[in-house]
Amino acid sequence: MDSLTQIVLGAAAGEAVLGKKVGNKAMLYGAIAGTIPDLDTLVGKFLDPLTAIEIHRGLSHSIVFSVLMAPILGCLVSKIHKKAVATWKDWSWLFFWGLLTHPLLDAHTTWGTQFFWPFDLRLAYQNIFVIDPLYTLPFLVFLVLAMRLPRASAKRKKYNRLGLIVSSGYMILTLILKGVSYQKFTDALDAQNIKYTEIDTRPAAFNTILWYANVDVGDAYLLGDYSFFDTKPISFKRIAKNRDALGKYENSETVQRLAKIAEGWYAIAEREQHLFFNDLRFGVYDLEAENLKFVFSYQLVPNQYDKLDIIEAKRDPEAMKQVLSSLWSRIWGN
Structure with missing residues (x-):
């Protein structure tokens, strides 16, 4: 998906994991985690065009990458915010979900992801375009509403949860629409x-x-x-x-x-x-x-x-x- 959508999803994941303890810092680092997997495009600029295409959404979009990078980033951030009530494990958990939700979302696009890298298997459900305002904009609105409230506010948690529920509900709807359209195409071919x-x-x-x-x-x-x-x-x-x-x-x-x-x-x-x-x-x-x-x-x-x-x-x-x-x-x- 596009960068804005990944930032919103990462921020929402960060808030869900650690928002109550560290407030908007959870959204900030969740957003950062949500953008990290796409840095493979920068790596591709130093490679030949064909290899750059091949590595896109590869290692950096895998569960292996999330597992390995989360504790490293968690350790780094815990040292930056020594006075925060969050522990190294808390930050690592935030980064794990921020990194993991990125390829899980990208798996719904046409390009897909090599989620189970190094195994030669690409997940591509092809039920949503890489930019879909109906997925992103409601999600973004709920995130902004949550961001403006104190970290201990029950409404903050509610808004963030609603954003996750609405976006996930829309994703389920796209899968249903894909199934219906598929049937329309096959019926036309048969006719x-x-x-x-x-x-x-x-x-x-x-x-x-x-x-x-x-x-x-x-x-x-x-x-x-x-x-x-x-x-x-x-x-x-x-x-x-x-x-x-x-x-x-x-x-x-x-x-x-x-x-x-x-x-x-x-x-x-x-x-x-x-x-x-x-x-x-x-x-x-x-x-x-x-x-x-x-x-x-x-x-x-x-x-x-x-x-x-x-x-x-x-x-x-x-x-x-x-x-x-x-x-x-x-x-x-x-």
Whole structure:
């Protein structure tokens, strides 16, 4: 999830663990703990682009990281606040939950987390977009209300608890909506007599009203969307996998690593004599556009060693404005 959401969740976790003893310091250190796992993006800046993608939401988003880092950070903070009534164990417990709730929340997004690192297993429930105002804003309001009250206030605890309950309730709702939308997609495929081997669904940006689906039909994918306000049947666009275009690079290390990151959901595009690896898990900017542009697309560039380097396709700010306008219109039905 986005940084603000992780700060809010971390602060709420800190308050729940230690707010009664140390007041707003619990929120402060909980917020810090909630941001620490995303420091892997800073590490990635010193690595090659492909390795940076691979480590994102890896070790730092695991239960192992939470267990190892919590006592270290707890010890450090206990020395800073020697006069506080909280013990080293108290601070360690706060940091454990602040660190752990971060990957638990990220596991609900499309990218997911390697929560059980070093085991090669990524949790990605794909039931919420990385920025969802309906999850974050009510949570933030309750946190601010709690922050303004004395640490011993019963209302402070109540507001913080309400924030956790409301946000968790919304998360449960998104799982239900995912299940309903999944059924709508499969019903549409059956109604159109489309044979498929696998289907992957996720919410559109900033909401859980509009949902996208990728459908594997063998040599191609079908892409479709569904809004809960739709009145017309779901239609699908066909995208060829086009993996033969890779030629001698089809089994190259770079392609295999990218394929693993994309969990097999990828198609190859050819533009201006260049090859592009399109990760389908994150969909396209605008499914109604004539020329589909994928959110995560990497140009494959042969190097002097007859291997492939990658260059991530840049995003056009002006095009993004049009995408947001189209998204808003599409949410309200076809």
